[in-house]
Amino acid sequence: MGGEDWEMWTDALLEAGVLAEGAQTVSYSYIGPSMTWPIYKNGTIGCAKEDLEKTQRRLDAKLAPLKGKAWVSVNKALVTQASSAIPVVPLYISLLYKVMKAEGTHEDCIEQMDRLLRERLYNGQPQPDEAGRIRVDDWEMTSRVQELVGKRWDEVNTENLSEIADFAGYQSSFLRLFGFGLAGVDYDADSDPSVGVPSLEK
Numbered sequence: 487m488g489g490e491d492w493e494m495w496t497d498a499l500l501e502a503g504v505l506a507e508g509a510q511t512v513s514y515s516y517i518g519p520s521m522t523w524p525i526y527k528n529g530t531i532g533c534a535k536e537d538l539e540k541t542q543r544r545l546d547a548k549l550a551p552l553k554g555k556a557w558v559s560v561n562k563a564l565v566t567q568a569s570s571a572i573p574v575v576p577l578y579i580s581l582l583y584k585v586m587k588a589e590g591t592h593e594d595c596i597e598q599m600d601r602l603l604r605e606r607l608y609n610g611q612p613q614p615d616e617a618g619r620i621r622v623d624d625w626e627m628t629s630r631v632q633e634l635v636g637k638r639w640d641e642v643n644t645e646n647l648s649e650i651a652d653f654a655g656y657q658s659s660f661l662r663l664f665g666f667g668l669a670g671v672d673y674d675a676d677s678d679p680s681v682g683v684p685s686l687e688k
Contacts, residue, residue, distance in 0.1 A: 489541025565659035580651035
């Protein structure tokens, strides 16, 4: 959270003289819709996001002699260890996934990073917003998607959760983060809890 570690790493690389001309660095962030702001944006998490953007501007100045650039990429809501621990965000993501999958615009982490690299960072068209951020939450934040998610946010309850939200998809993504629910894995098979690391067995 925040930009301190990002700046420390960049400073260390600059001091070591190992950054090539034109080097770019990017940190990920999230803004989301106003319905999640009371817990996501207006508290300490929001302060961390603000610090990240201040850090980006400092890093821009530090990288300027190399013709380098620092970016903040604002990404869509995704199932991560961090997002799953923030109250209300899993519910929002479940509603969002249902809508975006239905319209064919859903991306998981890998697909979104692929789009960030191919269509923004390395094609010469980063398309920054008014604050200088790259926005790959653009499909999430369309008025069409947000209007439907907002409507379902007001309607969702225990009885209709599985109908108007993609909780099953959320749960599957969450389990895969930790190596569970993967096709082709026999979770009932015996396994050896003590496996050596070949490079350390010398």
